[in-house]
Amino acid sequence: MEGDSGRMTVPIRVLVAKPGLDGHDRGAKVIARALRDAGMEVIYTGLRQTPEMIVNAALQEDVQVIGLSILSGAHNAIIPRVMDLLREKEMTDVKVVVGGIIPDEDARALEQQGVTRVFQPGASLDSIVACVREAAGRQ
Amino acid sequence: MFPPPAGQFPYTRGIHETMYRGRLWTMRQFSGFSTPEETNARYRRLLEAGQTGLSVAFDLPTLMGYDADHPLSFGEVGKCGAPISSLEDIEALFHAIPLDRITVSMTINSPAAVIWAMYLVAAEKQGADVSLLSGTLQNDILKEYIAQKEYIFPPRPSMRLVTDTIEFATRHTPRFNPLSVSGYHIREAGSTAVQELAFTIRDGLEYVDWALERGLGIDEFAPRLSFFFNAHSDFFEEIAKYRAARQLWATLMRDRYGATDERSMRLRFHAQTAGSSLTWQQPYNNVVRTTLQAMAAVLGGAQSLHTNSLDEAFALPTEQAATLALRTQQVIAYESGITATPDPFGGSYFVENLTSELDAGAREYIAKIDSMGGMIPAIEQGYPQAEIAKASYADQLKTESGEKVVVGVNKFVSQDTGSPLEILQMDRQAESRQCEKLRVLRASRSNEAVARTLGALVRAAEGAENLMPLLLDAVRAYATLGEICAALKEVFGTWRETPAV
Numbered sequence: 001m002e003g004d005s006g007r008m009t010v011p012i013r014v015l016v017a018k019p020g021l022d023g024h025d026r027g028a029k030v031i032a033r034a035l036r037d038a039g040m041e042v043i044y045t046g047l048r049q050t051p052e053m054i055v056n057a058a059l060q061e062d063v064q065v066i067g068l069s070i071l072s073g074a075h076n077a078i079i080p081r082v083m084d085l086l087r088e089k090e091m092t093d094v095k096v097v098v099g100g101i102i103p104d105e106d107a108r109a110l111e112q113q114g115v116t117r118v119f120q121p122g123a124s125l126d127s128i129v130a131c132v133r134e135a136a137g138r139q
Numbered sequence: 140m141f142p143p144p145a146g147q148f149p150y151t152r153g154i155h156e157t158m159y160r161g162r163l164w165t166m167r168q169f170s171g172f173s174t175p176e177e178t179n180a181r182y183r184r185l186l187e188a189g190q191t192g193l194s195v196a197f198d199l200p201t202l203m204g205y206d207a208d209h210p211l212s213f214g215e216v217g218k219c220g221a222p223i224s225s226l227e228d229i230e231a232l233f234h235a236i237p238l239d240r241i242t243v244s245m246t247i248n249s250p251a252a253v254i255w256a257m258y259l260v261a262a263e264k265q266g267a268d269v270s271l272l273s274g275t276l277q278n279d280i281l282k283e284y285i286a287q288k289e290y291i292f293p294p295r296p297s298m299r300l301v302t303d304t305i306e307f308a309t310r311h312t313p314r315f316n317p318l319s320v321s322g323y324h325i326r327e328a329g330s331t332a333v334q335e336l337a338f339t340i341r342d343g344l345e346y347v348d349w350a351l352e353r354g355l356g357i358d359e360f361a362p363r364l365s366f367f368f369n370a371h372s373d374f375f376e377e378i379a380k381y382r383a384a385r386q387l388w389a390t391l392m393r394d395r396y397g398a399t400d401e402r403s404m405r406l407r408f409h410a411q412t413a414g415s416s417l418t419w420q421q422p423y424n425n426v427v428r429t430t431l432q433a434m435a436a437v438l439g440g441a442q443s444l445h446t447n448s449l450d451e452a453f454a455l456p457t458e459q460a461a462t463l464a465l466r467t468q469q470v471i472a473y474e475s476g477i478t479a480t481p482d483p484f485g486g487s488y489f490v491e492n493l494t495s496e497l498d499a500g501a502r503e504y505i506a507k508i509d510s511m512g513g514m515i516p517a518i519e520q521g522y523p524q525a526e527i528a529k530a531s532y533a534d535q536l537k538t539e540s541g542e543k544v545v546v547g548v549n550k551f552v553s554q555d556t557g558s559p560l561e562i563l564q565m566d567r568q569a570e571s572r573q574c575e576k577l578r579v580l581r582a583s584r585s586n587e588a589v590a591r592t593l594g595a596l597v598r599a600a601e602g603a604e605n606l607m608p609l610l611l612d613a614v615r616a617y618a619t620l621g622e623i624c625a626a627l628k629e630v631f632g633t634w635r636e637t638p639a640v
Contacts, residue, residue, distance in 0.1 A: 016640075020199070020214065020215060021199035021200065021202075021203050021205075021211060021212075021215050022199060023283075023287055023288030023289045024287070024288070024327075024328075025288060025328075026327070026328050026329050026415075026531055029528050029531070029532075029640055030329075030531060030532055030535045032640040033528075033532050033640055034532075034535075036640065042640065044638050044639075044640045045638060046635075046636065046637075046638030047288055047636070047638075048211075050211075072199050072215060072218055072219050073215075073218035073219055073454065073455070073565070074199075074213075074214035074215045074218055076214065077213055077214020077215075078213075078214055101452065101453065101454065103453055103454055103562050120419050120452075121418065121419035121452045122418050122419045122420050122452075122545075122548045124539060124549075125535065125536075125539050126539065
């Protein structure tokens with residue numbers, strides 16, 4: 001909490017979304033709680049969001065960061081689409097952080113396509129909170 | 140303190156007098172990926188390697204009732220299971236596997252009645268006597284609303300479909316288990332052991348209530364109900380959990396429902412080791428975790444078991460990893476001597492006491508859900524969901540603080556990151572091949588027969604009759620899963636949960 005609330009700055013706004021058909025929302029919910037406990041404003045979209053729905057929600061909610069949780073193996077199809085839509089809508093200042101069952105090779109490819117960071121299983125909440133804070137331009 | 144021997148009410152110590160001395164558990168490895176054809180080839184190799192039953196994993200579009208060529212299936216086809224859009228796919232899945240001799244478990248829930256209809260027709264086309272088929276349909280929709288979230292229709296019409304399958308199985312496939320009441324996913328979603336036990340048993344009671352309401356007699360259908368529990372890492376707690384589950388179910392069946400057939404009171408269960416306990420760091424440690432968890436399931440008297448592969452925090456297992464997982468069970472079964480006596484920990488002060496504590500904890504939850512009017516109102520109020528989310532966050536915070544040790548993750552961490560494992564590479568053409576098969580099917584089948592059978596299904600769904608015969612007709616006409624589910628959605632509507640953190 002020290003970084004944000006201590007200086008009375010506007011809280012970081014984060015959209016946490018579950019794209020695709022995957023319903024395993026344990027991770028997304030844990031991350032949403034952790035970001036909220038770290039003083040951020042978290043908008044959780046719930047399940048089965050298309051890339052279009054996610055990008056529209058990010059626009060309307062005026063978030064600095066989008067967190068995507070995906071465990072179904074469909075990341076290579078879905079995440080590039082989110083990145084394309086952000087470019088189309090000139091929203092490249094919105095950073096995308098991804099977490100899930102994502103093999104190394106795919107993680108590197110996604111980061112090359114503009115994803116700020118891919119978190120694989122076992123990542124600590126502290127490291128995720130720190131990454132979101134940094135992505136939002138707060139150290 | 141010391142419960143009666145195995146094979147005697149309340150079956151705390153096991154449902155059979157001799158347990159594994161009489162017969163080993165079924166080694167049933169869950170698998171499916173890419174296409175029905177590729178999955179079929181993996182099944183045939185697993186059977187050659189000594190696996191004794193099949194367990195089908197379906198991909199997400201199938202689990203959600205979408206055909207492979209639906210826009211929402213984009214990127215998901217064949218990724219975490221076999222894609223099944225029509226009878227044609229089920230026929231390919233079981234090609235050259237005699238369904239009258241192999242028992243098949245199918246992990247399918249919202250569209251379970253449709254997939255089961257496809258399975259029955261495929262078996263019939265192989266020449267099998269459908270009344271002698273044996274296997275298990277997961278078909279546990281309640282835990283979908285609670286934990287795994289693969290739901291299509293709202294709870295009540297979904298419960299009607301489940302009850303239709305129970306009624307149909309009771310009348311036509313008396314050796315088939317139409318329902319496997321599942322705690323596995325509840326635990327994977329982050330619940331405690333007592334929550335897994337309580338919500339699963341309470342779900343079981345809900346299904347019983349619906350079947351009784353339908354007019355079935357308790358001892359007509361209850362012997363075919365089966366269960367599915369997680370095998371997690373707390374060794375003794377897990378053993379105690381299975382013991383508590385058996386005594387709880389037996390007592391509830393006798394006292395709450397007046398069951399008199401012992402088979403109605405005997406809780407049979409499948410176990411799977413805990414996927415969520417497997418780590419991406421130092422993945423070889425996962426073999427050890429899985430071994431301990433599998434031992435707990437065996438010491439707890441499981442009827443069938445799936446052991447996870449070491450690479451599951453990365454992707455679906457490679458064939459080599461899946462074989463090692465099967466070998467793990469075989470070593471326990473044939474080398475360890477654990478099978479020599481039922482319930483070896485029976486009478487241990489610690490295990491007996493843990494069993495009583497879990498039993499009492501579960502009864503408290505069951506009473507609470509009863510007071511809410513049953514599991515459906517509890518789900519509608521988000522009660523089990525919130526209890527699990529609370530437990531899961533608390534568990535994560537304990538891992539973060541180091542209070543809970545995860546070897547290789549928050550203690551004994553090694554510098555070497557990077558994955559040393561070979562990862563299963565998916566056939567990137569699978570999705571387009573499945574879509575092409577569907578295009579050909581839609582052009583070659585009688586679309587008039589499809590429209591006629593779907594029309595009849597919709598009319599029946601508006602009434603109260605059992606939908607299984609109508610689903611069998613639609614499937615025989617090669618109506619697709621997506622078409623059938625779309626027809627049912629017209630009548631039943633769909634379900635969407637309120638997102639809550």
